[in-house]
Amino acid sequence: MVTEGPMRSTIFEKLLPLLAYVIGSCICLGAALASAGLLYNQENAFKAGLYLILTLAGMSGGFYFYFRALRVLSAKRRVLSYPAAHRPKP
Numbered sequence: 116m117v118t119e120g121p122m123r124s125t126i127f128e129k130l131l132p133l134l135a136y137v138i139g140s141c142i143c144l145g146a147a148l149a150s151a152g153l154l155y156n157q158e159n160a161f162k163a164g165l166y167l168i169l170t171l172a173g174m175s176g177g178f179y180f181y182f183r184a185l186r187v188l189s190a191k192r193r194v195l196s197y198p199a200a201h202r203p204k205p
Contacts, residue, residue, distance in 0.1 A: 133187045140180035147173025 147170050154166035 133184055136180045136184035140177045143173045144177035
């Protein structure tokens with residue numbers, strides 16, 4: 116059964132970006148976790164700094180994609196705000 120109209124477009128407009136952001140967040144956080152594991156027993160200062168930067172970059176990318184997914188899930192405002200000069204009087 117093929118649904119037509121606004122229901123189908125809403126599903127594709129929300130579901131596909133949501134899946135992309137969730138998968139991106141999992142990949143970034145997984146890479147950060149792996150680099151943190153490599154950082155744990157590192158004795159070389161250069162490699163430790165490199166793993167630290169990779170860990171921080173992975174965490175920031177993961178949180179970025181996580182909050183983008185939350186933005187997709189949040190409801191959009193349906194009421195447009197009026198400019199101050201054109202507001203209706205109560």
